[in-house]
């Protein structure tokens with residue numbers, strides 16, 4: 199299945215802003231993170247289709263993951 | 273008592289009298305300083321029903337006990353007055369260096385009364401205070417005024433000034449210090465303009481006395497490590513400023529777009545902090561003693577200017593459908609130069625665009641101005657200028673979005689609370705922010721209880737942004753805590769890394785007191801309650817604790833927050849209970865007694 203991963207702030211260093219990856223059906227967020235080489239503890243905000251996501255969450259075909267490192271408020 | 277200078281400067285501009293008075297230290301401790309002390313003074317000294325732009329209104333510049341001390345971000349000051357935009361108490365916070373300099377000059381606050389018969393400015397050098405002619409400065413933009421005053425009084429002075437916006441009494445006028453730091457909201461600059469006061473120049477040579485310097489060093493270094501280690505204050509804000517929020521809010525589907533008609537902006541990335549850092553950022557800037565340095569300096573056609581904050585990227589950007597970051601930087605710079613508030617100005621242009629879209633504003637109303645069409649960046653820059661200079665339709669827009677929409681017969685298109693423009697977070701997708709907006713004592717505002725912190729950023733813990741459970745209690749706590757921070761003299765951004773006990777420890781080290789974190793938050797609650805009493809006495813009752821109809825009735829039409837409205841029907845009654853107020857949102861006598869508040873509710877008003 200196809201998953202879109204969007205990177206923000208410092209996660210864009212050395213990466214594209216957005217990538218599409220093929221993963222096996224039944225993959226979790228964690229498995230996608232391993233592929234894009236982002237450690238769980240680097241992430242401050244993790245959204246799946248714009249909603250709060252979890253590491254163990256099962257993904258569906260066409261899902262979008264948005265990943266943010268610690269960022270500012272204000 | 274250390275921390276406080278113990279001295280207030282009272283200047284009557286009508287009679288030109290200048291007096292110093294002792295600070296009432298009992299009141300000062302009860303209301304901390306800054307926003308709290310200023311509100312208490314305003315409450316005691318003016319009738320809440322006066323016209324905000326009349327000589328009867330007072331304009332109070334007030335520091336906190338930590339302003340000017342070796343504490344992280346200890347340079348903030350507040351401008352407190354009755355707002356011409358909202359009719360509520362106004363307290364606008366600013367950073368930079370001016371507030372600390374006022375402390376060094378030996379004062380905790382300046383109370384300005386009356387009205388000068390011609391333009392004047394005030395020059396303060398420690399004990400020497402002069403009221404000087406400002407005829408040659410009147411009409412000048414902020415940078416020119418500041419440079420000219422520095423030329424006259426020396427480059428070491430600090431200048432706080434209004435621009436043409438304040439002179440022309442725009443209800444969105446700000447007061448600017450060090451050229452680009454703004455006491456931005458609620459039209460405080462118009463009150464200064466109404467007094468014919470152009471600027472206040474300060475130079476001080478005293479140090480703020482500290483009760484326990486050893487303890488302060490220890491608490492300071494602890495707080496500093498917390499700030500450095502915290503992801504938001506140690507990495508996020510220094511790297512991207514507040515601008516990084518554009519993409520975050522948009523990914524959540526809560527970035528208001530086209531005057532809140534939707535909440536998803538296709539071109540968000542073009543106006544994001546990431547794009548700003550990549551294409552426009554030249555350097556960072558910090559306020560007095562700030563280890564965070566969230567300020568941005570950007571390139572504007574070869575000139576270095578202050579960069580826009582998140583709220584500004586939103587107001588001139590997605591709220592107007594504009595994706596040209598270079599033009600947003602220009603509009604932001606015009607706001608700084610003309611002394612007008614970026615949030616209110618951008619949001620008012622967005623409202624004007626919707627009035628134009630729906631045919632309320634007609635082509636002939638525009639005069640020779642550019643068309644108010646979504647996405648027209650040139651229009652945003654040009655109308656900003658015309659608002660600041662009160663030209664043509666710009667003069668009507670300078671009254672703010674609510675009055676503009678009312679003039680054109682469509683008040684429901686104004687996205688305001690208590691007539692103040694809402695900022696950059698759609699409360700339909702962030703329920704706790706909705707209750708915080710609706711109950712803010714100065715109208716539409718994000719820094720009166722920044723629920724974005726738990727609901728979006730996950731600090732101090734992540735709350736489900738759609739859930740209603742406990743949100744009213746959270747909002748109350750954030751409101752009270754923030755009132756404390758605004759009063760002590762530190763920047764609100766420290767609260768991402770610091771808790772109530774940290775502020776109490778800093779306060780104790782500086783002032784020699786022994787308050788607890790709970791006392792600190794309770795002082796915040798006391799402040800919140802007197803602000804509310806002022807508003808009730810001014811005739812602004814709880815029927816105004818609400819949101820624009822669009823946010824209560826029209827669901828967000830697309831994106832991750834699709835289908836949501838703000839559930840104020842549930843949140844508001846819970847909020848009043850959390851506050852210990854009655855069902856009509858009036859503080860009960862039990863609550864006021866508990867908080868030791870002697871200010872009276874005007875029984876003819878409530």
Ligand code: SF4
Nearest residue numbers: 367559562564566763
């Ligand atoms: S965090 Fe930003 S606004 Fe606050 S004091 Fe520091 S530089 Fe100024």
